[in-house]
Amino acid sequence: xxxxxxxxxxxxxxxxxxxxxxxxxxxxxxxxxxxxxxxxxxxxxxxxxxxxxxxxxxxxxxxxxxxxxxxxxxxxxxxxxxxxxxxxxxxxxxxxxxxxxxxxxxxxxxxxxxxxxxxxxxxxxxxxxxxxxxxxxxxxxxxxxxxxxxxxxxxxxxxxxxxxxxxxxxxxxxxxxxxxxxxxxxxxxxxxxxxxxxxxxxxxxxxxxxxxxxxxxxxxxxxx
Amino acid sequence: xxxxxxxxxxxxxxxxxxxxxxxxxxxxxxxxxxxxxxxxxxxxxxxxxxxxxxxxxxxxxxxxxxxxxxxxxxxxxxxxxxxxxxxxxxxxxxxxxxxxxxxxxxxxxxxxxxxxxxxxxxxxxxxxxxxxxxxxxxxxxxxxxxxxxxxxxxxxxxxxxxxxxxxxxxxxxxxxxxxxxxxxxxxxxxxxxxxxxxxxxxxxxxxxxxxxxxxxxxxxxxxxxxxx
Amino acid sequence: xxxxxxxxxxxxxxxxxxxxxxxxxxxxxxxxxxxxxxxxxxxxxxxxxxxxxxxxxxxxxxxxxxxxxxxxxxxxxxxxxxxxxxxxxxxxxxxxxxxxxxxxxxxxxxxxxxxxxxxxxxxxxxxxxxxxxxxxxxxxxxxxxxxxxxxxxxxxxxxxxxxxxxxxxxxxxxxxxxxxxxxxxxxxxxxxxxxxxxxxxxxxxxxxxxxxxxxx
Numbered sequence: 001x002x003x004x005x006x007x008x009x010x011x012x013x014x015x016x017x018x019x020x021x022x023x024x025x026x027x028x029x030x031x032x033x034x035x036x037x038x039x040x041x042x043x044x045x046x047x048x049x050x051x052x053x054x055x056x057x058x059x060x061x062x063x064x065x066x067x068x069x070x071x072x073x074x075x076x077x078x079x080x081x082x083x084x085x086x087x088x089x090x091x092x093x094x095x096x097x098x099x100x101x102x103x104x105x106x107x108x109x110x111x112x113x114x115x116x117x118x119x120x121x122x123x124x125x126x127x128x129x130x131x132x133x134x135x136x137x138x139x140x141x142x143x144x145x146x147x148x149x150x151x152x153x154x155x156x157x158x159x160x161x162x163x164x165x166x167x168x169x170x171x172x173x174x175x176x177x178x179x180x181x182x183x184x185x186x187x188x189x190x191x192x193x194x195x196x197x198x199x200x201x202x203x204x205x206x207x208x209x210x211x212x213x214x215x216x217x218x219x220x221x222x223x224x
Numbered sequence: 225x226x227x228x229x230x231x232x233x234x235x236x237x238x239x240x241x242x243x244x245x246x247x248x249x250x251x252x253x254x255x256x257x258x259x260x261x262x263x264x265x266x267x268x269x270x271x272x273x274x275x276x277x278x279x280x281x282x283x284x285x286x287x288x289x290x291x292x293x294x295x296x297x298x299x300x301x302x303x304x305x306x307x308x309x310x311x312x313x314x315x316x317x318x319x320x321x322x323x324x325x326x327x328x329x330x331x332x333x334x335x336x337x338x339x340x341x342x343x344x345x346x347x348x349x350x351x352x353x354x355x356x357x358x359x360x361x362x363x364x365x366x367x368x369x370x371x372x373x374x375x376x377x378x379x380x381x382x383x384x385x386x387x388x389x390x391x392x393x394x395x396x397x398x399x400x401x402x403x404x405x406x407x408x409x410x411x412x413x414x415x416x417x418x419x420x421x422x423x424x425x426x427x428x429x430x431x432x433x434x435x436x437x438x439x440x441x442x443x444x445x446x447x448x449x450x451x452x
Numbered sequence: 453x454x455x456x457x458x459x460x461x462x463x464x465x466x467x468x469x470x471x472x473x474x475x476x477x478x479x480x481x482x483x484x485x486x487x488x489x490x491x492x493x494x495x496x497x498x499x500x501x502x503x504x505x506x507x508x509x510x511x512x513x514x515x516x517x518x519x520x521x522x523x524x525x526x527x528x529x530x531x532x533x534x535x536x537x538x539x540x541x542x543x544x545x546x547x548x549x550x551x552x553x554x555x556x557x558x559x560x561x562x563x564x565x566x567x568x569x570x571x572x573x574x575x576x577x578x579x580x581x582x583x584x585x586x587x588x589x590x591x592x593x594x595x596x597x598x599x600x601x602x603x604x605x606x607x608x609x610x611x612x613x614x615x616x617x618x619x620x621x622x623x624x625x626x627x628x629x630x631x632x633x634x635x636x637x638x639x640x641x642x643x644x645x646x647x648x649x650x651x652x653x654x655x656x657x658x659x660x661x662x663x664x665x666x667x668x
Contacts, residue, residue: 007555011541018580019543073541082539084505086556087528149374153367157357163350167371170347171378174385181389202385213377217370220290224363224506361467446468 004088008096013103015073022069023107026062030112033058034119045122052183055116056139059109060172063143064165066104070097070151080155080222094148094218101151102144109136121187128186131193135182138200142175142207149214152221178202227433230426237422244412244419252412261325268318270417271311272341274424276379278308279348283376286369298365301372303431305351307424312345340386347375456481456516456604456633457502463510464497464657471497472657475511479650481603484634486648488641490667493654495637496535499606502635503533516603516633529557532602534610534626538593540581546592547577550599557600567595571621586613591622598625605634 016022037054038044046054074080083093113136117125125132147168154163182199185192248266282305289297319338324330333339354371358364457479464472472494479485487495500506502515504527513520516530533539540549550564568574571591581589590613597605605626611619624630628647638644645651645662653662 003558004556007552010555011544011552014548015541015543073543077537077539077541081505081533081535081537085503085528085531085533085539086553087525087558088556089525149370153354153370156363157354157367159353159357163354163357166350167347167354170343170350171374173343174378174381177385177389198388202388206381206385209377209381213374217290217373220366220370224360362465443468 002092002095004086005092005096005099008083008088008093009099012073012096012100016100016104021072022066023104026065026104026108027111027115029065030058030062030108031115031119033061034116038120043120046120046187047122048188049180049184051121051123051187052180054120055113055187056176056180056183058116059105059112059139060143060169060176062108062112063105063147063172064168066101066108067147067151067168068154068161068164070101070148071155075155084222090219090222091215093222094152094215097151098144098148098214101147102140105140105143106136109140123187123189123191128191128193131196132183132186134200135179135203138203138207139175139179142203142210143172145207145211145214146171146175149210149218152218155222174206175203178206227429230429230433233422233429234426237419237426240415240419240422244416247412247415251408253406253408261322264318264322264325266412266416267420268315268322269413270420271318272315272337273417274420275308275311275315275341276344277421278304278311278424279344279379280376282308282372286372286376289365289369290373295362295365298369299432299435300428301369302355303428303435305348305372307427307431309345309348309351311424312341312348315341316345334390336383336387336390340383343382343386344375344379347378351375454517455479455514456483457485457635458514459511460513461511462498462501462508462513464494464501464506465509470657472501472508472654474658475652475654476659477650477652479633479635481633482631483649484628484636484647486644486651487635487637487654488644488651488662489654489660492656494657495654496608497657498654499533499535499608499635499637502604503531503606504528529600530602531604531606532597532600532632533606534594534597535606535608536612538581538589538596540589540592540596542582543580545578545580546573546584546595549581549592550595553596553599559600563599567599570625571595571618587615587618590614591618594622594626598630603632605630605632607634608637609639610636611638611640 034054037058041050041054043050071080074083113125113132150164150168150171154160154167157163178199182193182196182203185194185196244266248263252263252266254260254262282301285297285301285304289295289301316338319335319341320330323332323335323338331338351368351371355364355368358367455478457477459478460476462472462475463470475494475498477485487498489495497506501508501513501520504515504520504524507521507524515527518524518526518530540546541552544552546568547564550567551561553559554561554564565574568577571594573588573591573595576584576588581592584592594610607626610622610626614622626632626634628634636644636647641662651662653660
């Protein structure tokens with residue numbers, strides 16, 4: 001099973017490296033939104049809960065772009081038939097797409113988070129970097145699982161560009177709550193993790209539920 | 225197929241709802257702080273509970289649909305969700321009215337049940353555009369079921385998350401739990417809860433019957449056209 | 453001996469509409485089946501059912517020993533599909549596309565080189581597909597379809613967009629000489645019938661006699 005998933009993942013990464021259509025757009029979008037927040041909030045520097053909230057909302061909005069484009073290559077090549085004709089089961093397909101999304105999100109964060117630190121984050125990132133990385137990793141896992149599911153759900157509907165954000169963003173609310181709450185103490189003037197366990201627990205619960213659920217229902221999508 | 229027991233069910237619903245109305249207006253005690261407006265609680269909370277059960281039921285029916293391939297389960301799921309969305313809107317509106325009348329604000333962010341409901345409502349509203357943007361009927365049913373199951377799993381997670389994020393231990397205004405309710409309130413509350421639930425099931429059966437009948441009609445028309 | 457394809461009263465709906473009904477045919481190994489009919493008759497639907505992309509809603513179907521719909525999962529390794537879409541990624545090169553398909557099917561890279569040579573695309577194998585003409589892409593699509601040496605070939609207008617030279621190149625891969633069981637959908641009635649061992653006509657999803665009335 002995994003060799004099929006690997007082949008599909010490799011193909012998606014190759015296409016992204018070649019076309020550079022998703023990741024740069026997501027990074028550019030994130031930085032633009034940071035600038036919008038600067039003007040909208042009329043602030044030069046943010047800390048604490050405001051800093052945490054602005055970062056996470058921006059990252060999740062950028063994720064919408066990534067999710068919308070997850071099956072773009074297939075759509076433009078005449079449909080998902082190519083994937084369905086391959087001797088690969090749906091679970092492998094899900095794993096491949098979720099893994100691709102995970103990697104794209106990681107790549108985006110590698111650029112967007114430092115940009116955020118430079119543009120808007122008062123206290124700077126040094127304070128609690130390891131904790132932040134853990135939160136980002138767990139968040140990416142959840143977004144990848146839910147995102148792949150939503151992408152598949154919306155893949156062949158006419159109103160895809162509307163449905164992806166409207167479906168994805170409410171579903172990400174629990175994840176947003178956990179991440180924003182967990183990150184807030186890390187972005188204070190005197191950063192330090194606080195109640196991290198509780199929020200990481202919620203994040204992990206979210207991840208487990210949605211990874212299992214997505215794997216279970218994915219079989220019913222994309223098949224006729 | 226769906227209309228079995230519809231008449232007695234409808235009768236029971238009407239009786240219970242009427243009893244509930246009587247109890248609410250004449251029996252339940254008047255709240256010292258909030259006055260008459262507090263009585264919205266008797267409709268707001270039962271509707272919220274029934275709507276949530278409706279969403280979960282929609283998810284359960286959807287699971288049965290996917291496992292059996294029998295589209296009638298998808299129909300049941302669709303109607304349950306559809307009615308719950310309408311009920312959900314009523315929950316939000318009555319919640320807002322109560323908040324405004326009691327606290328002077330149209331919306332309260334520190335009321336976790338109301339806030340969770342807003343998120344759930346926003347999510348389920350996407351059910352319609354998702355469903356109706358898929359043309360192939362089999363695929364439409366299947367994808368709707370996947371959504372119903374995913375959203376159904378989401379509801380409890382969302383409640384947990386919002387509840388955890390509650391900043392201060394604010395006395396929960398709108399969701400007075402059973403524990404602290406005096407006897408008369410509790411009775412009235414239970415009767416209204418049962419009334420709303422019966423009403424929901426009656427409407428659910430009614431809509432299913434109507435849909436089933438119109439589908440039969442369409443099928444017969446198609447058959448006649450092909451034979452001609 | 454078991455037939456390559458055995459269909460009995462095959463049915464497929466699209467909601468309330470009938471896409472296929474009452475389709476029955478038997479095709480032995482190595483034979484060619486021609487499927488003829490006008491637009492919207494159900495030819496592509498039939499092909500997609502045989503490929504395992506669509507599940508039958510009624511009747512019996514056995515393709516290469518696999519019962520449909522239950523054993524559909526067995527089909528992808530044994531079936532090659534060449535339809536209207538090339539099913540190749542325009543941003544990747546011919547070689548990259550074929551290597552991707554090779555990995556999906558567990559086939560080695562040497563086979564990719566073999567196929568590239570067979571369709572005379574070795575020189576332009578590293579050009580991204582979006583730089584190639586439709587005819588060249590079609591050659592690569594054909595290579596993709598037979599890359600994993602399928603026992604059954606499903607061909608939907610395979611010669612569309614091919615120049616005569618290319619069509620000749622592909623004959624040994626996709627033609628009668630290839631020895632594969634083939635299902636051929638074509639608007640070229642005479643050409644298709646000339647190659648076919650068995651033929652069926654479809655009209656509104658149902659079997660009909662092969663003749664002019666099919667196209668009304």
